[in-house]
Every structure is written in C-alpha cells, then in structure tokens.
Amino acid sequence: MRRLRPLLASVIALAACTSNEKAATSSAGEAGGTLIIPTSGDASDLFPPFVGEAVGRAIQDMVFDRLAEIDTTLTTVGDKTFTPHIARSWTWAPDSLSIAFSIDPRARWHDGKPVLASDIRYTFNVFNDPKVGSPVAPTLTNLDSVTVRDSLTAVVWFKRHTPEQFYDVAYQLVIIPEHVYGSIPVEQLHTSELTRNPIGSGRFRFVKWEAGKRIELIADTANYRGRAKLDRVIFVPSDPATAVAQILNGQADFMEAFLIDQASKLDSNTFARPIVIPLLGHVFLSMNRFAPKSKTTPHPIFSDLRVRRALSMGVDRESMLRNVFGNVGRLAHGPFAMNASYADSSLHAPPFDTVAAKAMLDSSGWRAGADGFRKKNGRPLRFTLTVSSSPTRRRYSVLLQEQFRKLGAQVDINQIDGQPPYLALRAAGDFDAMMDGFSPDPSPSGIKQSWSTSGIGKAGQNALLYSNPKVDAELDSVGTAFTPLMMRQHASRAFRQIIDDAPAIWLYDMVVVNAASRRINVTGMRSDGWWANIADWTIPPDKRIDRDRIGLATPKS
C-alpha cells in the first residue's frame, strides 16, 4: 500500500491537470444555459466557403453572419423577406444592377476588429475564386464584383437584373474577415489551421473543435445584435442509438431527425418532446432510363415510359407512408417539397391503381407467367433497387419490393453502406433503380441542377440524365419571374411535365421529428435549418440544471 500511495497521488494530480479551472460565474437573468446536441457525424468543414453538410452549416450560421437574413417564409424573390444583419440597410441602383450595402458600424468580429466593406469584397473574391473550389460558387454566377465605396459601404454589382439577385448575395455569401484569412494563399485555405478555428461576427463564438468528439460554441456577449440567450452550445458526434438514449434520459438537449421508429417515445418522455418540421427536400425512387454505367444504351426495362408509369401507379404510396412515418409523414406531390415557396398543391403523382398498372405492363409486352412474374421476350421483369444506409429508405425499399412483387416484378435490394460508395454509384449512373432524394436550398433555381439538361454532367446533380426541352424552358423562366406568382406558375408547368415523364416515383416529402428538451423554449425553426434562430432559444432559470450553470467559462485546451 505504501508503494501505491505515490502512484495514486500522481494519478490524482494528473487528473487535476486535465480538468479546468473553476467555471466562471453563471449568467444571470434570461440568458444562460448549456445546450448539448448529439449529431449524426462530425462537421467536415467550418470555413464558410467549404461548408456543405448540415453540422458544418449549423456551426457556420451560428458563428458567422450574412449581410441580411431571410425569414421563415423562405421567399427568394426580391428583398422584402430579408432583415438586416451585417448590412444595416441597402440601396438599389436605378438600373437594379448594383446594390450598395451599408455595414452596421457596431458589427465586430470576435477578435474585436470592426466589420468593414473590404470584408464583403474579400468574401466574394474567396467564394468566387476557382482555386478555392467553393460549392457555393455555382450559385454566385450572376454576381459580377464587389467594390468598396467607403469603409462601411460595399457595392455588389450584378451581371443581370434577376428576381433572386438579392437572395444570391444575402443568402449565399457568409461574410468572413479579411484581416484573419486574407494572408493565407487561397490554395492553402482548405488545410489551414486558421480555417479550422473560425472567427466570425455571429452571436456565438467558436471555442473548440476536438475532431470526432465535440465542437463547442459560447455566446458572444458583446455582439452587435445582442448576446445569444444561451451560454453555450456543444455538438457531440454520436451514433443514432446513443443519441436517442441520451435524449430520452436527459443527457442531451436537442437532436435533429430523431429515429422515426422511436419518435412515439417522445410523447410521454419526461425530458424531451417532439417537434415536427417539414423540410425542403423530398425522396423518390429513381428509374434509370439508361443501362447501368451507360449514357446511351437504353435500359431494358425503364427506357419504356409505359413501364415507368405502370410502376408508379402500382405502388400504394399512402400505405407505405403510414407504415414508415405513422401520422407525421407527408406524401410527395412531385419533384418538389410542399414546404417550398414554389410548391403547387394541385399537382399530384399518378394515383394508385394496380388494375391500370397491370394492364399497362401487359400492353408494353411484359406478360405474367405461371409463377406470377412477368417476362418480355424471355427477359424477366427483374431489376436491382439500390439504397443507401438510411434506415427510412431501407424500410421503404423493402415495402417497394413487396409492392412490385404484386405487380409481377422481381426486385433485388442492393444495400450500400456508407455515403462514398453510394454517391459513386449514383454519379456513375451504375444502378437500375435507386432510392434517391433532393434537398435544395430555398431557391427554385436548385431544381435545375436535378431536372434540367444543364444539370447533366459534373456541374449538376442530374444523375438520371433526365432531359426535356419543355422542362428546360419552364425552369429557365422560373429564374426570370419577378413575382412569386409567376415563378410558381412556371415551376408548376415544369413539374407537371416531369411528373408526366415519370422518371421517378415520388414517395414522400422529407419531414423530421426533432427532439428538444422540455426545459428549452424553442423559437423560429426554419425548414432550411433548425438552428436559424437558436441564439434566441432560452432556458428559463427555474428549469436550469447543473450543466446550465457552467456559465461562460472556456475549457482548457
């Protein structure tokens, strides 16, 4: 025991070294509290020009600001739905080819330096630099340049007057500080230590990123838009089962996309409650008109429009929706989500009609044999359905397999684990049918990437190689409609044509059941990101627990 004493003392001392000094005093009044958010993965980037996935976007939007912020309607035409952020006000040029943004003189970066007009110019240059390769760059093609009129006035110049030109600059450009990143060669931004420790002007400031472990933000108490009402937000990458357990036993406070098959537990849980949010995305079953990996050889089954329509009509989408989502699901109407500002509720996917579906298959030469399965010229009606690791989509794939079986089609499910191999198959067109989805930003221009001829190839997302001149024309008109009504009319005509061409079976609009701790007052969730107004979420003093009292202490690095 005598020998053990020094060892024990050393171990205790070691533990003491790794812990932090005393926490700072907890915030008083309305502000205060710690939010712990388990996430399905780590962020892949925190530097706005590179951010692409959800965790990175959430942190980017909390740490950085835009010139102006869109409201919950997500209307992208004009500037009426935007509220000032870094820009205190803005003035349109008479020809509408430029907008002068007046920077709020109170705006400060987290290192205390003022936000300047030159930061807006630097931001545009970085986002737009081909050497950077920002995923946002394709949305900035209408921006010509940014000039500095004076230290607090930046003028954004456009190539054309378009309905969404304000949205293009206000929504897509997340303003970054030139004095922090300007000295880094753009080719090295991706691997620079500075871009991993972002300095922004948002209501939360970045504290720490321990890869695979946690990302921590705290309130910027001197922020020009007012301090965040929470003290601290901690993102913790967790596997879904662990995250669900943590939410249900009160160890975590908020989870996006709670496992749908366990969502009913939230109704009676003492720690957390469900918040159902419709998103802008939708999920569909893609039917490849071309043979796998080919861009010219017709697919032996799906190149026939009658077969695609028959399969669309032969599946009971409503019953599948109820089976998977219970009463929170939303049936897809077509190649858009009903929550989008350009949606048209009068459009509908083909109705469920197995008699008509079977007749259509018969007429296209696919005849049922004695075993109930169909053949045409000796070739069985059999195809592979590729599905990612999403549990919801996997459940759907099994239900679809059974529905197709009743029509006389044999389906082999190809479950792909991991995103890279799934995306590789998708990009190469190496599939017969695929459970696919599309999560656009609020602008209808994103639809072009998936359904227009210009979206084919590496610049777009049109993996199905879908092409229809009528659709192209309507989608082009969507981008030039100056009123929301006109925009919806053009979009609606494009959607009608796509539905008629049946390149896919429209299954469901994306809806997530978020889980939030019952002690948190959640306000202003937006369909394009639950975190949009997180700085105004509060935890009432009488509901605070131990972790809410950490205050504004910073962890030891």
Next chain:
Amino acid sequence: MRRHIVARLGQSLIVIIIVTTISFFVIRTAPGDPFSYTSSTITPAIRDHWRQQFGYDRPIPEQFIRYVGSVARGQLGYSFTRREAVSRALAEAVPRTLLLVGVALSLSVFLGVIVGVLQATRRNSWLDRGSSAVLLTLYSLPDFWAALMISLLFGIWWKVLPANYMVDPSLHDYMRPWDAFVDRVQHLILPVATLTLLTMAAIARYQRSAMLEVLPADYIRTARAKGLSEREIVWRHAFRNALTPMVAILGLLFPALLGGSLFVEKVFSWPGMGLLASEAIGGRDYDLVTATVIIGSVMVVVGNLLADLLHMAIDPRVRE
C-alpha cells in the same frame, strides 16, 4: 543476441513496408475518395477540383511514390475527415489506445495468471471445472458481441456506468479535479472490463496448462520432500517456471488485443486508434487510414519484439 535483434528489426521493417503498401492500394481501390463523403449538394465538378488540388486524380502508383516521399520526410499527410494533420490525430489517439490496451493487458495477465494457477493447483475440483467452463465461454465470445452486451447491460439497461466516450464529452472540462478523475475512471471501466475478460480467459487457460506441465516435475517433488510449504512450492518454484511460455504468448496476445480494441473502441466510442481507423475508412480518409495501419503495424511489431527480448532474458535456452 545483438545479431538476432538486428535481424528481427529488419524483418519488422519489411513487414511494416508490405502492410503499408497493401493498405495504401486497397483503400484506394475501394469506391469513393476523401471528397465523396461530403454533402450531396456539392457538384461533381467541385469534387473533381478538390481531387486535382490534392493530387487524388493522379495514377495510384504516382500517389504512392509521393506518399512514400512524404513519409520519408516525416509527414504523414492531412486528414480530410478531421481537418487536421494526421500526426496530430495520431498523437491524440495512440496514447488513448495504449491506455486502454495497457490497463486491459495488465489486468488480464494479473487475473489470468492467478486463475490459471488456482485451477492447476485444484485440478478436477469444482473450482477448476466451473471456472474452466466460464473461461471457455468467455474465450469463445466474439469481442464485438461481448462489447455490445456489456455496453447494453451496464451502460443502457442498468445505467450503472457510462457506456460511451473516454470522458463526459460536454462537462468533463468544467468538472472539479476529483470529479474529473472519477469521470475518467468510470468511462474506463466498461471497455477495459470487456477486453480484460476476453484476454484473461486465454491467459488463464495457457497458465493452467503450463502449471500442469510443471507441477509433476522432479524438482517440485524434491521441493515437497524438503518440507517446503505448498504456497512456496507453487509460487516460488512451479509458477516461475510456468511463466516462461506465458511471455511468448504475450507477444501473440498484444496484436490480438489491439485488434479487439478496434471493436471495443467502436462500441464504446473510445476515441483511440480503432475508432480513428474505422472512421477514416468510412470517410475514405486515405492518409489517415494508411497512417493508422503503419502505426498499428509498428505497435504489433514492437510488442512482439519486446516479448521476444523478454523471453530471451528469462529463458537461457532461447539465448543459446
């Protein structure tokens, strides 16, 4: 002896080079690359731009030559899943794995040897039969299954110990020193227990066999005839001689433990080498995958070398 060590080091180097080369090519032939994992909203053109920027569009042999050059200069590359240098990721993960494996190995050897000796000295008793059955069961359990069961039982159903992470991921940094120490120990218990139970079973079985070979030996009979106590006979004479084969087995157990830690780290979200490698493979983080394989091979080779040296040190026959 020196020639033997030099020869072993040479063999070890060849093993590491072969393993590294294989892993380098295998991970690159798998579908996807470091830029495939990112959001589906990123267009293929942007992905191609990034691939070109970081040289992943070059022929694989050219990438290999470049990589070997970097490693020779001491640069293990950049991790795109963690946005940090690979050397930094490894510097954090390796000590965590060594802590887990080190504590588990020490406990397994300690407990395994005691159980093995007790079994051998009470051969065919109820203790021997009962513990043999339990050990055989433990020995037969797949490590990932055992880890899942222990995690479920103690971490989720009974909630007596934390079943995830190395410390409380959100509050550890703000705990008082004693609470932080307790937090660290609590998080260590379940993963260490899993590895210990599985490894201890193997050690106990080897130790029992070794003791059973030694106990009937002439020198033990002589010791008994001299009137030594049974305790002295067992621990001073029989045990020390039965320990020699155990040292050789330690060399084999270390890589097995490292392999087992991969599953255990995954199940318990222990941020060590196993979890790092698993996440790197999932994200096609080429440099990180190859580096974890290099470090894993080095650890196995060094472990084996140490076991060999120890074996030579305690067994004169091997030295000859």
